[in-house]
Amino acid sequence: MAIWKKIFFPSNLLKQNPNTKEEKIFKKQIEDLIGYKPSNLNVFYECFTHSSINNNSRDFERLEFLGDSVLSSIISDYLYHQAPDKKEGYLTQMRSKMVNRKTLNALGTELNLSDYLQKRQNTSLGENINGNLYEALVGAIYIDGGFENCRDFISETLIKQEDFEQLEKRVTSYKGLIIEWAQKNKIEINFDTFQEENAEEINIFNSIIYLDNKIITKGRATSKKKAEEIASKRAFYRLNKYINTSNKK
The missing domain is CATH 1.10.1520.10 (Ribonuclease III domain)
Structure with a gap:
């Protein structure tokens, strides 16, 4: 071109x-x-x-x-x-x-x-x-x-x-995938995402995922969306066996 x-x-x-x-x-x-x-x-x-x-x-x-x-x-x-x-x-x-x-x-x-x-x-x-x-x-x-x-x-x-x-x-949104899985199986899911307090110029966000009030995974990135997606991807692989079983039903 x-x-x-x-x-x-x-x-x-x-x-x-x-x-x-x-x-x-x-x-x-x-x-x-x-x-x-x-x-x-x-x-x-x-x-x-x-x-x-x-x-x-x-x-x-x-x-x-x-x-x-x-x-x-x-x-x-x-x-x-x-x-x-x-x-x-x-x-x-x-x-x-x-x-x-x-x-x-x-x-x-x-x-x-x-x-x-x-x-x-x-x-x-x-x-x-x-x-x-x-x-x-x-x-x-x-x-x-x-x-x-x-x-x-x-x-x-x-x-x-x-x-x-x-x-x-293809998975385009791990966050959407685990939310859908949690809702389908009537499991409470919550995201606690917050900005780190530091002196650096770059903003850093942390995201913690709770399933039924238990911490499952955490994610850290330069934006809220990325932090939640990283945490969600980790949650997906940790819960992969259960998610795949649920999706086949």
Whole structure:
């Protein structure tokens, strides 16, 4: 995949100079990325514009919002036809596995999407930037090329890479898994998550999991969510025999 030069082109430049060399290069790069010839380059400039660029242009977050919904719809349609005998709960769980943040981040990284992003120097990007840009790109394709081109892009980049049997076995949230198991078996589960008091600049969170008021596992990380997930993963493996037995019922 070709890499877009680190040059920002505001949308009005396209209107004034529609046949510049830079525009032609960008158009070819986007065509290679999305699999068809784009007709509205402005939406792809918006797709790869960070909010740190203060020039009154729109940034990728609006398209990310749109792309999230379009992606969910296309994956729902795929699963509905792929698993005709499965119930709503199963389909919802599988969709969650396919569009979870970790998967989208990996996919955006594979496509080198952050290499396209225009931002101010030294701007800090979150760990989910590549997944966010993937959703923004889906939104841009929807605006430019419609639903069918979106379906083709998602099928080529996301759906075809998934092994359905492996997807069924994948765990995306250990916390959700043990909560579901505890509720199903009428076992009381509680998370006690708190921030450590220390003089360090980095925030550290501890999470303790109680089952029926007994400490099962602990987790420690730089965010509340990560600490709970680490503790939950440890609880899952500690209780694995009981969870697997319960899930087979």
